[in-house]
Amino acid sequence: MELSNQFVLGGSICFPPKLTRSPAGVSHLRFALEHRSLQHEAGLQRRSYVRIQVVMSGDDAPQWANELNVGMQVQVSGFLNRIEDKNGVAKLVIHAQQLVKI
Template sequence: MMQTNPFSNQFILSGVVCKTPKYSQSPAGIAHCQFVLEHRSTQIEAGLERQSYVRLQVIASGEEIQAQTQHLYVGQVVQVSGFLNRHESRNGLSQLVLHAQHIERIN
């Protein structure tokens, strides 16, 4: 019997592709695209304006999303929706990564 999870992990971020996308394939044959998304905006917090700046690695995996990663280039504005996950590098440093489920070109 499948149990429902009371927690949600959904994330949407728009920004500029700031590193050239890298395409690869896992040993299991799963297609991957990795790129870095840069977001800059002004947000309101406690009634005051605050500058927000984020650079986040994005991973798009699987055949279904690969069509959305075709022709991505540095400087392109996109909106990415998906879920956040922690990745650990070979040297043991942890990093927050956005696993894309949908990528939409804004311009």
């Protein structure tokens, strides 16, 4: 049985998207998504604030790089994955499989 890893988050782009290409020639678009909302938990309202890196890889990445701007509202669907920065610090990122402007 394969375990599920599906994630959807809406928010605004808070830093300029950056397009890179891997040594294998795969395009990667990276940007930070900021989400703010009120959520209900245990009968109470709770403020939710998330800032997370989004990575979109493949043929659609260059097109999105030209369309996305800071402040734009988007909804990202994909899966969560762990990456390490240059200092070895682990963090979660969303690997976008679908991106929709809101």
